[in-house]
Amino acid sequence: MEVGQLQRQFVEHTASMFHEGFLDGQFSQLQQLQDESNPDFVVEVVSLFFQDSERLLNELTRALDQKCVDFKKVDAHVHQLKGSSSSIGAQRVKNSCFNFRNFCEEQNTEACFRCLQLVKQEYLLVKNKLETLFRLEQQILAAGGSIPMME
Amino acid sequence: MTIDRSFVEPNDQFPLGMRVLAVDDDPICLKLLETLLRKCQYHVTTTSQAIMALKLLRENKNNFDLVISDVHMPDMDGFKLLELVGLEMDLPVIMLSAYGDTKLVMKGISHGACDYLLKPVRIEELKNIWQHVVRRKKTDSKEQNNSDKPCHETEGGQAVTVTGDSDQNGKLNRKKRDQKEDENEDQSTQKRTRVVWTVDLHRKFVAAVNQLGIDKAVPKRILDMMNVEKLTRENVASHLQKYRLYLKRISVVASHQANMIAASGGADSPYLQMGFLNGLGNVPSMVGSAQFQNTDVRSLSSSGMLDRLNTPAGLGMRGLSSSGMVQLGHADNLINPINNQNKFHEVILPGNQNGNIQGMPTPFEFDQLQHKNGVDHIGDLSSANNDSMVFPISSGLSDGNMNGNSSRNSFLGAPHNPVMLQGQPQGIKRDELCGNQSFVTVASSNREYSSRLADFRGCIDSWPAVQASEIQSNSFTSNDCFKQDTRSYLMDRKSSIAMDTGNKSNNNSSIAVVPAGFPVLRTDLQSQAAPRQQSNAEQNMNDTQKQGWDENKQNPSHGPNLMCSFLNSMIPPHGVPDPFSQRLDLENTICHRNANGNNMIGQRNLVDSSTVQHNEVEQSAIGTTAKPKQGNLINQRKPQDGYSFDDVGSLEDLVTAMMKQEEDKSNMREGGWVYI
Numbered sequence: 001m002e003v004g005q006l007q008r009q010f011v012e013h014t015a016s017m018f019h020e021g022f023l024d025g026q027f028s029q030l031q032q033l034q035d036e037s038n039p040d041f042v043v044e045v046v047s048l049f050f051q052d053s054e055r056l057l058n059e060l061t062r063a064l065d066q067k068c069v070d071f072k073k074v075d076a077h078v079h080q081l082k083g084s085s086s087s088i089g090a091q092r093v094k095n096s097c098f099n100f101r102n103f104c105e106e107q108n109t110e111a112c113f114r115c116l117q118l119v120k121q122e123y124l125l126v127k128n129k130l131e132t133l134f135r136l137e138q139q140i141l142a143a144g145g146s147i148p149m150m151e
Numbered sequence: 152m153t154i155d156r157s158f159v160e161p162n163d164q165f166p167l168g169m170r171v172l173a174v175d176d177d178p179i180c181l182k183l184l185e186t187l188l189r190k191c192q193y194h195v196t197t198t199s200q201a202i203m204a205l206k207l208l209r210e211n212k213n214n215f216d217l218v219i220s221d222v223h224m225p226d227m228d229g230f231k232l233l234e235l236v237g238l239e240m241d242l243p244v245i246m247l248s249a250y251g252d253t254k255l256v257m258k259g260i261s262h263g264a265c266d267y268l269l270k271p272v273r274i275e276e277l278k279n280i281w282q283h284v285v286r287r288k289k290t291d292s293k294e295q296n297n298s299d300k301p302c303h304e305t306e307g308g309q310a311v312t313v314t315g316d317s318d319q320n321g322k323l324n325r326k327k328r329d330q331k332e333d334e335n336e337d338q339s340t341q342k343r344t345r346v347v348w349t350v351d352l353h354r355k356f357v358a359a360v361n362q363l364g365i366d367k368a369v370p371k372r373i374l375d376m377m378n379v380e381k382l383t384r385e386n387v388a389s390h391l392q393k394y395r396l397y398l399k400r401i402s403v404v405a406s407h408q409a410n411m412i413a414a415s416g417g418a419d420s421p422y423l424q425m426g427f428l429n430g431l432g433n434v435p436s437m438v439g440s441a442q443f444q445n446t447d448v449r450s451l452s453s454s455g456m457l458d459r460l461n462t463p464a465g466l467g468m469r470g471l472s473s474s475g476m477v478q479l480g481h482a483d484n485l486i487n488p489i490n491n492q493n494k495f496h497e498v499i500l501p502g503n504q505n506g507n508i509q510g511m512p513t514p515f516e517f518d519q520l521q522h523k524n525g526v527d528h529i530g531d532l533s534s535a536n537n538d539s540m541v542f543p544i545s546s547g548l549s550d551g552n553m554n555g556n557s558s559r560n561s562f563l564g565a566p567h568n569p570v571m572l573q574g575q576p577q578g579i580k581r582d583e584l585c586g587n588q589s590f591v592t593v594a595s596s597n598r599e600y601s602s603r604l605a606d607f608r609g610c611i612d613s614w615p616a617v618q619a620s621e622i623q624s625n626s627f628t629s630n631d632c633f634k635q636d637t638r639s640y641l642m643d644r645k646s647s648i649a650m651d652t653g654n655k656s657n658n659n660s661s662i663a664v665v666p667a668g669f670p671v672l673r674t675d676l677q678s679q680a681a682p683r684q685q686s687n688a689e690q691n692m693n694d695t696q697k698q699g700w701d702e703n704k705q706n707p708s709h710g711p712n713l714m715c716s717f718l719n720s721m722i723p724p725h726g727v728p729d730p731f732s733q734r735l736d737l738e739n740t741i742c743h744r745n746a747n748g749n750n751m752i753g754q755r756n757l758v759d760s761s762t763v764q765h766n767e768v769e770q771s772a773i774g775t776t777a778k779p780k781q782g783n784l785i786n787q788r789k790p791q792d793g794y795s796f797d798d799v800g801s802l803e804d805l806v807t808a809m810m811k812q813e814e815d816k817s818n819m820r821e822g823g824w825v826y827i
Binding site: 026029030033038041044045048049051052076079080082083084086087088089 | 176177178179180182183186187190221223225248249250270271272273274
């Protein structure tokens with residue numbers, strides 16, 4: 001695929017992610033932070049996010065599976081997930097954590113479980129999209145092009 | 152963790168090159184923060200562990216200008232770290248969190264945070280954080296000018312001063328601080344000329360106190376004895392308060408463990424009291440006598456301590472968590488950072504709940520509490536890497552008197568070495584101590600302590616021989632007193648204290664420093680405690696609750712704080728090296744604070760809880776110097792019964808109560824110790 005085409009795809013993809021709320025302004029900030037001294041910043045941070053989120057989601061699943069759910073722990077995990085998702089701009093993931101916290105306080109296992117499913121879903125979606133984005137990026141660079149800057 | 156070692160000296164192009172330490176367990180946030188800070192051209196050092204952060208800071212606090220810390224961290228509560236940093240290093244700390252509840256923000260402020268940022272953090276906000284460094288430096292230098300004596304730890308003292316000024320109004324701490332700063336600037340030597348308690352000065356102070364006898368040490372007489380120019384009675388009074396808190400703290404630590412055990416039963420005050428007593432009991436043994444106290448204290452209170460003492464305000468600020476028991480909490484945390492049994496928080500905070508806290512829990516109860524707490528604490532101490540304070544206390548307490556207490560003692564001694572704190576169980580045979588029955592052991596070793604507790608004898612009068620003998624009544628007394636303080640203290644410190652380990656109840660109780668001599672079952676304690684100080688305790692408790700001790704409702708740990716402080720002071724680590732003293736200082740200060748005004752510290756910070764705390768303090772007003780001046784909100788209830796453990800829930804209460812008994816009259820007269 002030629003560079004121009006890749007770049008267009010990249011732009012569209014990114015735009016749609018923002019448009020659909022998968023990403024928010026925070027992600028743009030991340031992109032802006034990337035520069036010559038920090039060329040892979042976004043990829044690094046997002047990879048970290050993937051790793052950490054998966055760990056948290058596993059922990060959450062395990063915690064909610066217990067007979068006697070430790071809601072404090074669940075809340076702590078959700079808190080962290082919320083923090084990290086908001087830090088990279090994964091808006092929908094962050095939003096799905098909102099109610100989660102309330103249900104934790106209410107100690108409503110069933111509702112928490114549902115929330116968890118929702119969070120997982122959002123997470124997978126955004127992960128998918130971001131991976132596509134990075135792939136496109138790599139392709140562009142490999143083809144000798146430059147990454148178009150988003151407004 | 153990444154460390155930027157490129158900075159060596161303060162940057163001239165400030166704020167560029169400002170050295171920031173970032174702490175956050177979330178790797179994504181941490182990385183982002185680091186990058187953002189670098190973009191602002193600051194020097195950044197990051198770590199995902201609070202413990203590591205403390206270590207770095209302790210290594211050389213001059214390496215950093217500012218600390219940014221997350222609130223929710225697995226190894227240590229962000230607020231606790233905040234307090235510790237503020238107390239030990241007096242660096243500006245900015246809190247960071249994904250949650251921006253008003254309550255949390257308030258908590259951050261009351262713990263002394265310079266700012267509270269929400270995640271995701273934006274670069275615009277970070278661009279301005281340097282203002283906090285400038286502000287603090289300015290304040291410090293102002294304080295410095297005010298002081299006639301060499302500043303031991305200028306920054307610390309100064310920062311504290313500033314906070315101290317605003318302590319009066321926990322709520323408006325920040326505001327006041329800013330205002331005061333302005334004032335200070337204009338009038339260097341105005342109303343509150345900051346006195347820097349240098350080692351020498353403190354030595355004189357301690358000598359005077361010992362000479363007079365802890366019971367009879369009233370500010371006026373101490374002042375006369377010290378014969379130091381430019382020292383006012385108020386200065387001495389406030390210092391005395393802190394000192395007493397410190398002493399309590401020490402004892403509380405010891406008893407804390409016992410309390411923990413006891414507390415697990417859920418007894419609020421009883422445990423605390425017990426804890427106290429225990430703590431006291433231990434302390435005495437360690438301390439042995441006034442002399443001991445003297446030397447120990449002195450050793451303990453090396454400059455570090457002085458510093459802390461000096462900055463009650465600072466302590467207060469920090470200590471004053473919402474519950475006003477900050478101090479306690481602090482102590483507690485130290486003691487049981489990790490121990491589940493640590494239920495200080497719980498004990499202390501809830502103090503109100505049981506009403507057991509009232510006054511002095513029965514000896515039995517105390518005993519249990521203390522043992523438990525003490526034991527637990529010890530265990531925690533060892534694990535509490537970052538709680539230096541804890542160590543000191545425990546070690547002091549167990550000075551070998553107790554089987555398991557040896558660890559305690561080591562704690563005290565440990566304070567000097569952070570290592571100890573860091574969870575070196577070496578001396579802390581937590582298992583032994585914690586053993587549920589451990590307190591008994593402890594009790595036995597508290598025999599010596601009892602002598603020390605002589606002061607508190609009065610307090611314990613009401614407690615018959617339940618106690619095991621060793622600690623005897625003395626311990627109880629102290630426990631009682633402490634209990635209250637502890638409780639309040641603990642309450643304040645709830646968040647910060649390691650008690651978070653979940654042993655809320657324990658925390659409280661442990662602090663109570665239950666005299667080792669009381670191998671009382673927790674249940675006993677509770678029941679017994681309940682009837683004791685009914686009115687006062689109840690009120691206190693209620694008040695305390697209001698303070699937001701909700702978390703620890705269960706434990707009536709009143710005076711853990713007091714005890715702690717007491718303990719700290721009482722159990723000067725034998726041969727404790729300086730570092731220890733520093734830690735102790737911290738604790739002491741905290742404790743002292745509590746003891747003094749029953750949470751003077753807590754009170755300051757506490758917006759509303761302070762009052763409650765005060766009440767307790769008053770009650771217990773052991774005369775530990777509830778310095779009214781300090782703006783202790785503590786109600787000045789002169790506890791008639793000597794124990795107003797009502798909801799002191801803080802060490803202060805407990806200690807005060809105990810002390811009160813002892814020195815009721817003298818204290819009252821003095822006026823400086825009214826636990827208001």
